[in-house]
Amino acid sequence: MILKGRAHKFGDDINTDDIIAAKYLVTTDSIELGKKCMETIAPVFANQAAKGGIIAAGKNFGCGSSREHAPLAIKGLGISCVIAKSFARIFYRNAINIGLPILEIVQADEIRGGDELEIDLSAGVIKNITQGKTYVSFGFPEFMQRIVESGGLMQWIKKRTNV
Amino acid sequence: MAYTITEKILLKHTPGKKAIHPGEFIWAKIDLSLANDITAPLAIEEFRKSGVKKVFNTQKIVLVPDHFTPAKDLKSANQAKLLGEFAKEQGIRNYFELGQMGIEHALLPELGLIHPGDLVVGADSHTCTYGALGAFSTGMGSTDIAGSWIGGYCWFRVPETMKFVYKGKLKKWVGGKDLILYTIGDIGVDGALYKAMEFSGPVIEKLELDGRFAMCNMAIEAGGKSGIIEPDEMTFEYIKNVYRLPFTVYRRKLTAADYRLWANLKSDRDVRYAQIKEYDVSGLEPQVACPHLPSNVKPVSELKNIKVDQVVIGSCTNGRLSDLRLAAKVMKGKKVKSAVRAIIIPATQNVYRQAIKEGLIELFSKAGCVISTPTCGPCLGGHCGILADGETAIATTNRNFIGRMGSPKSFVYLSNPAVAAASAITGRITHPGELL
Numbered sequence: 198m199i200l201k202g203r204a205h206k207f208g209d210d211i212n213t214d215d216i217i218a219a220k221y222l223v224t225t226d227s228i229e230l231g232k233k234c235m236e237t238i239a240p241v242f243a244n245q246a247a248k249g250g251i252i253a254a255g256k257n258f259g260c261g262s263s264r265e266h267a268p269l270a271i272k273g274l275g276i277s278c279v280i281a282k283s284f285a286r287i288f289y290r291n292a293i294n295i296g297l298p299i300l301e302i303v304q305a306d307e308i309r310g311g312d313e314l315e316i317d318l319s320a321g322v323i324k325n326i327t328q329g330k331t332y333v334s335f336g337f338p339e340f341m342q343r344i345v346e347s348g349g350l351m352q353w354i355k356k357r358t359n360v
Numbered sequence: 361m362a363y364t365i366t367e368k369i370l371l372k373h374t375p376g377k378k379a380i381h382p383g384e385f386i387w388a389k390i391d392l393s394l395a396n397d398i399t400a401p402l403a404i405e406e407f408r409k410s411g412v413k414k415v416f417n418t419q420k421i422v423l424v425p426d427h428f429t430p431a432k433d434l435k436s437a438n439q440a441k442l443l444g445e446f447a448k449e450q451g452i453r454n455y456f457e458l459g460q461m462g463i464e465h466a467l468l469p470e471l472g473l474i475h476p477g478d479l480v481v482g483a484d485s486h487t488c489t490y491g492a493l494g495a496f497s498t499g500m501g502s503t504d505i506a507g508s509w510i511g512g513y514c515w516f517r518v519p520e521t522m523k524f525v526y527k528g529k530l531k532k533w534v535g536g537k538d539l540i541l542y543t544i545g546d547i548g549v550d551g552a553l554y555k556a557m558e559f560s561g562p563v564i565e566k567l568e569l570d571g572r573f574a575m576c577n578m579a580i581e582a583g584g585k586s587g588i589i590e591p592d593e594m595t596f597e598y599i600k601n602v603y604r605l606p607f608t609v610y611r612r613k614l615t616a617a618d619y620r621l622w623a624n625l626k627s628d629r630d631v632r633y634a635q636i637k638e639y640d641v642s643g644l645e646p647q648v649a650c651p652h653l654p655s656n657v658k659p660v661s662e663l664k665n666i667k668v669d670q671v672v673i674g675s676c677t678n679g680r681l682s683d684l685r686l687a688a689k690v691m692k693g694k695k696v697k698s699a700v701r702a703i704i705i706p707a708t709q710n711v712y713r714q715a716i717k718e719g720l721i722e723l724f725s726k727a728g729c730v731i732s733t734p735t736c737g738p739c740l741g742g743h744c745g746i747l748a749d750g751e752t753a754i755a756t757t758n759r760n761f762i763g764r765m766g767s768p769k770s771f772v773y774l775s776n777p778a779v780a781a782a783s784a785i786t787g788r789i790t791h792p793g794e795l796l
Contacts, residue, residue, distance in 0.1 A: 210549050210653065214761045219740040222398045223428070223435035225405055237763040257550035260583060261759060262740070263485040265402055265501035286554050286585055287485060291501035340385040340515070350507050351410040357387070358511035 198318045200277045200298070202249040205242065206310035207235075209255035213288065216259065216267040225266070227273030234270040248275035251316070253308040255281065259288025268297045278316055280323065280334075281305050293341055294350040300334040307332075362628035364521040365590055366556040369496040369625075373479045382520040382634070390420070391478040393508040396464055397425035397440040399483030402502035404446050407509055415450050416512040419610045422454040422473065423447050424464040427736040432743035453610040462708025462734045465489035465577060465676035470710055472602045472611045476591035476622040481505065481514050486676050486758065488579045492572035493598070494591030494625055496556075499580060519585045520634035521556040521627075526563035528642030533792045535686075536571025537678055537756070537776040539563070540578045541647035542639070545657030553583035555634060558627065563641055564589055569598045570682040577677045578758050581654040590626045605710075646791060648754070649774040652762045660779055663789040668773075670753040671696075671784040672765075674705025674732070675739045678756035678777050681711050687781035688720045690792045696728035697787030703745045705732045729784070741765050747772070754783045 214237065221233045235242040252271065258281035259267060268291045271279060278298040282305040292299045298318055308314070312327040321334035337345070347353035361379055363371065371380040373388040380386065395403050400423055407415075415421055423443045431437035447455030456467065465486050468474050476494030480487065483505040490497035500514070508514045526539060539559075544551070557579045564572070572589050579587030589595075596619055603614060645659040673679070673687050684706060696702045704724050706712040712734065715721050721731055738745030739757040747753055747766035753773070755765065760772035773789060782790040 212759075212761045214740075214759070214764050218763055219398075219427075219742055223433065223439060225402045237768045257553065257583060260549055261485065261580075261761065263483055263487075263499040263501055264398065265483075265503060266398075269402075283550065283553065285550070285583060287499055287501060290504060294501060294503040294507075338385065338517075344515075350503050351406060351510070354507045354510050354513070355410060355412070358513070 200249070200251070200316040200318060202251045202277055202314060203247065204251050204253040204308050204310055204312040204314055205246055206308065207252060207254040210257045210260055211254050212261035213259055213264050213267040214261055217264065217270040222264060222266050227269040230266050230270035231273030234274045243274060246274055246276060249277045250275070251314050252276055252279040253305055254279065255306060256283045258284050260285035263287045265291045265295060268292045268295050272297045280308065293344060296349060302332045302334045304332050362631040364556070364558060364627040364631050364633070365494065365625060366496055366521055366558070366586065366588055367518065369477055369479060370516060370518055372477070380518055382518050384518045386516050386518060387513055388479060388516055390481050390508055390512055390514055392420050392422060392473060392480045393505055394422045394424065394464060394468065394480070394482030394484065394487060395502065395505050396427050396484055397429060397436065397443060398427045399502045399505065401439045401442050403483055403506040404442055406503045406506035410506070410510065412510050415452065415509045418451040419453050420512065421452050421509060422468060423452060424456050424461060424467060426461055426463050426734065427740065428742045429461065429735055430458060430733065460709060462710070463676045463679055463736055466680055466707035466711065469493060469573070470602060470708055471607055471609050472599070473609070475599065475612065475618070476595060477625050481508055485580045486577050488584065488586045489573055489577040489676060491576035491579065491586050491588035492569060493595055494589060494622065496586055496588065498586045519554055519556040521558050522552050523558045523560060523633040523636045525561035525636065525638045526641050527561050527638065528563060528640045530563060530641060531644065533646050533778045534644050535776055536567055536574040538644060538647040539641060540575040541649050541657050541774065542644060544578065544582045544655045545647065547582055549581060549653055549655045550583040552579065554585055557582065557584040557587045559587060559589050565592065568682060569594060570680040573680065574677050578654065581758060591622050596622065646776055646779045648779065648789060649760055651760050651771040651773065654759060654774060660775070660789060660791045666773065666789040667752065667787060668700060668754050668783050668789065669751040670745060670747060671700060671702040671780050672705070672738050672745055672753060672755035672757060673777050673780050674707060675736065675757040676707065677758045679705055679707030679711065681714050683756065683777040684711065684715050684720050687777040688723050690778050690781035690795060691727045691785060692723060694727055694785045694795070696784045700784055700787050701745070702729040702784040703732060703738065704729045705737060706734060708734050738765055754780050754789055756780050
C-alpha cells in the first residue's frame with residue numbers, strides 16, 4: 198500500500214495526554230476523539246490536519262497512559278501514518294491492534310513540517326519528495342506482521358483459540 | 361540456563377516452552393486481566409465485535425470504575441454503567457461498584473488478588489505496580505485486554521531486564537517515591553523503554569511494601585514494561601495480612617506450598633542483565649519532578665521558592681495508608697496555608713476506614729484539607745481538583761505532563777506525601793524537615 202501526504206512535525210516524548218487529553222475520554226468514537234487530537238500542545242492541529250496527513254515525531258512517541266483512544270484519535274482525524282524515531286511500547290501495541298500504520302526510522306528528525314512524503318508500507322520505505330531523500334524503516338517483526346495479516350488482533354486470537 | 365525473575369515468570373506461563381530469551385515473542389497464559397471505566401468500554405466494544413459470546417473465565421477478570429467516578433458527568437456515567445452491565449451479563453465476580461471500589465492498583469493487592477509469580481495484564485499503564493509483590497504485570501490497551509478475555513492468553517515480547525541496585529541508608533523523609541523519581545531523573549522517560557526494571561539492593565530489602573508499590577508503579581514513567589522486586593519475608597507478611605481480612609471477592613486459596621514456591625522466586629545469581637545501575641542513596645534528599653516531565657527531577661531544597669495553589673495527596677502511587685500517615689505526621693496541629701487547596705484522597709475504602717480509625721481524617725479535616733472518596737480524579741485532570749490557568753500544584757501522583765491536572769497553562773510538581781503535606785502548610789514547595 199502506498200500512502201502520500203504532508204508531514205506534521207512533533208518533537209520528542211509526545212505523551213498520550215498530549216495526543217488526547219483525559220477529559221475527552223468519555224467516548225470511544227474515533228471521529229469525536231480526532232477533533233480534540235493534540236489540542237493541549239497544538240490547538241490548531243486538528244483543524245488544519247488534512248486527511249491523509251502524516252505525523253513525524255521524535256523519540257518515545259505515545260509515552261504515558263495506556264489509552265487506546267490516543268491512536269484512535271489520530272486515526273479518527275484521518276492521519277494515515279505516524280513516523281517516529283521510537284515509540285512507547287503500549288502505544289506501539291495499540292497502533293498495531295487498531296490498524297494505525299506506524300514506522301520507526303532513525304532519521305525521523307530530518308523530516309520537516311510540510312515535507313511531502315510517499316510511504317510504501319509493505320516495504321517500509323519512506324520517500325521524502327521535498328528533500329529528495331529515502332528512509333528505510335526497521336519494519337515489523339514477523340510475529341506482528343502475522344497479526345496484521347490476520348485482520349487485527351481479535352481475529353488472530355480467535356484463530357489461535359478456536360472459538 | 362540462568363534467568364531473571366521476569367523471565368522465570370514468563371516461562372512458567374508459556375505452555376510447551378522449555379527455554380526463553382529476551383526479544384522472543386511468546387503466547388502466555390494470564391492470571392488476571394484488569395480494566396477501568398475509561399478502558400473497559402472500548403474493550404467491551406471490541407469483545408462484542410469479535411462475536412465471542414462468553415469470557416474465558418469469570419474469576420480472572422477485574423473491572424474497576426475508578427477514574428471518573430463518582431461519575432463526573434453524564435458521558436462518564438454512561439461509560440461506567442457499561443462495566444456493571446457487562447459484569448452482570450458475563451457473571452464476572454470481581455466488579456467493584458462504588459462503596460467497594462478503590463483506585464485499582466491499590467485495591468487489587470489489598471484484596472489478595474495479586475501474588476508473587478502471577479502474570480497480570482491491565483488496560484491501564486500503571487498496572488506495572490504489582491511488581492512490588494513479585495508479580496509480572498504490565499499495562500496494555502483495550503483491544504489487547506479484550507483479546508485476553510477470549511482465551512486467557514496474551515502475546516508478549518520477552519523484555520530485557522535492567523537491574524537497579526540501591527545502597528546506603530535512606531535519610532528521614534526519603535522513601536520509595538524519591539528513589540523512583542531519582543531513577544527516572546537519571547535514565548529519562550525512555551531510559552527503560554521496553555525493558556523490565558528490577559529494583560534491588562539493601563535499601564529495597566528494608567523498604568516497606570507501600571514504598572515498593574510507589575516504585576514499581578512509576579516504572580512506566582521511564583518507559584519500562586514492568587517493575588519488579590523479588591518477593592521476600594516482607595512480601596509474604598503483607599499477603600498473610602491481606603488474607604486475614606474478610607473479603608467477599610473471589611480469590612485463590614493459598615497453601616504452604618505457594619509460600620515455598622515464592623521463596624525461591626528470585627533472579628539467578630549468574631544471570632546477565634541488559635544493564636546494571638548502582639546508586640548510593642545515603643545523601644539523597646526528597647526528590648521533586650518539575651513540569652512537564654517525570655524525569656525533570658530536582659532535590660526539594662532547590663525548589664523552595666515555588667508557590668503552590670493546590671496540593672493533592674492520593675493516587676495509585678501514593679494514596680495508601682502509610683502515605684496518609686506520613687502526611688498526617690507533617691500536618692499534625694498545623695493549618696493549611698490560606699488560599700491553598702489541600703485535597704486528600706484515600707486510595708481505597710479500606711484505607712479510608714483505617715484513616716478514620718487512626719484519627720487521620722479528623723486531623724486532615726482540622727488542618728483545613730478536604731477529603732475525597734477514592735478516585736483517580738485530579739491525577740489525570742478528570743475531576744475533583746482541576747487546575748485553573750496559571751495555577752501550580754504539588755501532587756503525590758505520577759505524571760506532570762502539560763495539562764495533566766487541568767489547564768494547559770498549569771504546572772504540576774510530583775513529590776512524596778511528606779513534601780506535599782509540608783508544602784500545603786507553607787504554601788510553597790517545602791522540605792518537611794523545615795516544619796518538624
